[in-house]
Amino acid sequence: DLKSEMNKTRKLPLNNDTRASDSSQEDAIDQWARRRKQFKESKTCSSTGGSSINSTITEGSINSEDARSVDLGLYSENEDRGFYTENFHSASWVFRGDDVSPDNSPRCLSKRPRPVAIRERTVKITKGTGNYPWGFRIQFSKPILVTEIDTNSAAEEAGLQVGDILIAVNGTDVTSMPHSEAANLARKGPDILTMIVGSDISRYPNTPKPTCRGYLHKRTQSAILKGWRKRWFVLKHNGYLHYYKHKKDEGKCRPLEVTKLEGAEIGVDTTLGKPFVFKCIPQFGNRIFYFCATSNQEMKRWLEAMDKAVHPIHQNHVWVDVTLHNTTLPPLAIKNPECLGLLHQLDSSKDVWIQHYCILKDGCLYFYATLRSTSAQGGLYLQGYIVSEQSLGSKRSVIELRPPSEEFKTFYLCAENVNENKRWITALKASINKWLPLHQAIQDFMSRPLEETRM
Structure with missing residues (x-):
């Protein structure tokens, strides 16, 4: 179980009592051994499409570049439950349900009454x-x-x-x-x-949450190493700022550090005598982060995105609330699923396939440990994903879920046999097709001929 493994590897303080007994000294040595093991594991990269359960332990909490640990706080509720939601929150999506005919428009753009969810x-x-x-x-x-x-x-x-x-x-x-x-x-x-x-859920689109990616120079304040280091920064939709050594590490390695931006102070800095410098003072802790962009335009892009993360809107799209509600239900309690059954998900970091009992409903794939589970372990928001049958390693037929942009994760699933794979592929395509990007929905609606009234 991943969560129990994480609890086992949490950072523990060293006992500084000089009068400690031999047993307490052995405990302290064991604690440091666990920390060393955790640090080594944090260096090991996991490839794209790994487990959908998110770890809240990062290298930054053990060995940050500034030699200080960071309180990572809590992730968003859905991510805490093991959901991968990046692509949904990166754009505005319109739910059109089963209205897949070109003669029909999404309900939010149509005046005709239809059954609603x-x-x-x-x-x-x-x-x-x-x-x-x-x-x-x-x-x-x-x-x-x-x-x-x-x-x-x-x-x-x-x-x-x-x-x-x-x-x-x-x-x-x-x-x-x-x-x-x-x-x-x-x-x-x-x-x-x-x-x-x-x-x-079909009446209005979701509001995209701030995301930003790119290279920035980060000022290092360590007593050993001082100066500016070029790092790959990722501001995620949940308001957490991640950074990596290189762009290629995103999605493959754990971030060097994660910082919560909600409630932070951000702004341009002129005290360092360097152009395009801005700073961030998180709400908790006593650190000040200094960043340097390559241009004034790039600095403004980051400041705008970070300002939205500093003042988030705590209001879920109703479809997010629906999926949160569904995670609390047993698998067979989710009404009218589009597909259900056993699937294996590839955990590339360990090169193993993990079995789930899966429920597909309205563009969300829910993962359960077994059919008798009382709640979901996690899942995937599938808006915009492209589904296809591929061969992978020794398996001649697997289901590939490829995102519309390389910045998001690719997932690999496999059913019990080829026919089951084809059944799931058909259902996944139909379920994903219930959602349209808002710009496409508007374009399709505007290109339709004028509605006529029969007399």
């Missing part, structure tokens, strides 16, 4: 001041839709989203109620407006 939740909004104390607008429609959220309003703070469907207001069902009556229920009710709303 609703996930209900409760929102409580504290009444503000002024003529519009709640801070949102609803549409004259059935169902009643939220069409606008005021910036910095009580509604925004409560997590109400554009596209949400009103189901109940202050305990009264409004699904068949006129728009004006629902508004009066809110106005005449208490100062805390309680609504049950539903989110349609």
